[in-house]
Amino acid sequence: MSVRLGARDVSRAFGPVRANEGVSVEIRAGTVHAVVGENGAGKTTLMRILYGLDQPDSGTVVINDQPVRLRGPADGIGHGIGLVPQELAMIGSLTLLENLVLGTEPRSGPRIDWARARGEAEELASRVGVELPWTALADNVSISVRQQVEILRALRRGADVLILDEPTAALAPAQVDDLLRLLRGLREAGRTVVFISHKVDEVLAVADEITVLRGGKVITTRPVGDLDRTSLIELIVGQQVGFTGFVPSAVTGDEVLTVAGSVSLSVRAGEIVGVAGIAGSGQDELVERVVGLRPPDGRITLAGQDISTLPVDRRRAAGLGYISGDRRSEGLSMDASLADNTIAGTHRTLGRHGWLKPSAVRAYAKRVLDGYSVRYGRTTAVARTLSGGNQQRVVIGRELDRDPKLLVAAGPTRGVDVLGMTYIHDKLRALRDNGSGVLLVSEQLDELLDLSDRIIVLHGGRVAGEVPGGPASRTAIGTLMLGRTPS
Ligand SMILES: Nc1ncnc2c1ncn2[C@@H]1O[C@H](COP(=O)(O)OP(=O)(O)OP(=O)(O)O)[C@@H](O)[C@H]1O
Ligand SMILES: [Mg+2]
Structure with missing residues (x-):
């Protein structure tokens, strides 16, 4: 042939x-x-x-x-x-x-x-x-x-x-x-x-x-x-892969996020809250309002502080982390070095008197990149030269390493390979078990069911219902996503 x-x-x-x-x-x-x-x-x-x-x-x-x-x-x-x-x-x-x-x-x-x-x-x-x-x-x-x-x-x-x-x-x-x-x-x-x-x-x-x-x-x-x-x-x-599967949170603490508006929800410390819905059901707007890329339509608090009117960088300083699946426009600066991309948002804590020590930057970047198994040559290489999935790992490493009070993870494993995905899932659970709150938005139902302690389902820009995490909720989510009531 x-x-x-x-x-x-x-x-x-x-x-x-x-x-x-x-x-x-x-x-x-x-x-x-x-x-x-x-x-x-x-x-x-x-x-x-x-x-x-x-x-x-x-x-x-x-x-x-x-x-x-x-x-x-x-x-x-x-x-x-x-x-x-x-x-x-x-x-x-x-x-x-x-x-x-x-x-x-x-x-x-x-x-x-x-x-x-x-x-x-x-x-x-x-x-x-x-x-x-x-x-x-x-x-x-x-x-x-x-x-x-x-x-x-x-x-x-x-x-x-x-x-x-x-x-x-x-x-x-x-x-x-x-x-x-x-x-x-x-x-x-x-x-x-x-x-x-x-x-x-x-x-x-x-x-x-x-x-x-x-x-x-x-x-x-x-x-x-x-x-x-x-x-x-x-x-x-090249090896057998063990999947962790659903492991619910052991302890939850105070609310680290509250959102009021067309969509109202809260996330507690030590909890992963999933957001499900057919594409275009209000997920993007929710994420953009929480991270500060869109004006709020109600009050948003982060660890008790009203952040509704704060710009993105002040929200980050207040303890917000953000992983976007759209790494090209939001996650990374493609023509900047890996080192610069890794320290973005952290540079204030790395420098002294406003000056960054190159060796400290390199060491920091190397630690984050190696910690997330990024495949790269040098920390001075520009982000564009990394493979797609490796670019995504840089974003994840940077955001998780800051130990945020609240992590907004929107399509976090987009383009990441099988092993990388289980690795990132384990890291998100570890972040939660360490007392952070996670708002997880994903179109992958398996990802939501495996990771979330509870799942909020959106339909037509509003909350259609809430279900517990775990494989048993699959059918109920499907029904809510279509705007129907589960029997
Ligand atoms: N222009 C380039 N300059 C330097 N290194 C490069 C360049 N293009 C690719 N590489 C390197 O070659 C290797 C293979 O990259 P490639 O993009 O082909 O991987 P891939 O299989 O498509 O991965 P992914 O699933 O993440 O997209 C990677 O280590 C990558 O960093
Ligand atoms: Mg590729």
């Missing part, structure tokens, strides 16, 4: 980091091929090479059974390959239609033919079974919608191989289902899909073949039928 796209003995190093080492894969035409592996395993590096965004130090890319040299993404596109990157790069101030045709606008004479562009867009969208608000600005639509536009953009440029780098990391469960359906549709239409994900259930549900990378090397490629959840996780991490 023919190899539509592949790598033959590909190696790529960044300084001392061997991102890919002797990697060989064969992606057969008309299949969904998953590539899985821990944070920093080399998945994104390999995809960039297969698309022509990066070149291997040695080895070669194979297209239609032939070795080829891709000098840039234009070559990849020329060979019918499209890439939807891990961090979407759309222009927020342009409409979806403008983003779709950017650089390849249909013209009539010197003018852009918008009517034709619109027609092409509609035609493409209906072919893959999606409907898009073409005149909306990219900034004003969900990640899931932007992703669909990126997929159509690749198809419009003639791609019949679509590489998707962690497309589901930022999606809600219902959107994941839609995407997996779209991918199956592409396969049925004879296209080839390369799919990266940390969620083994998704991978097992959609892939025909699975390649596992670890430490830059291919561990194995198997047909999906040869694998189950447990065996796949073991291949990814």
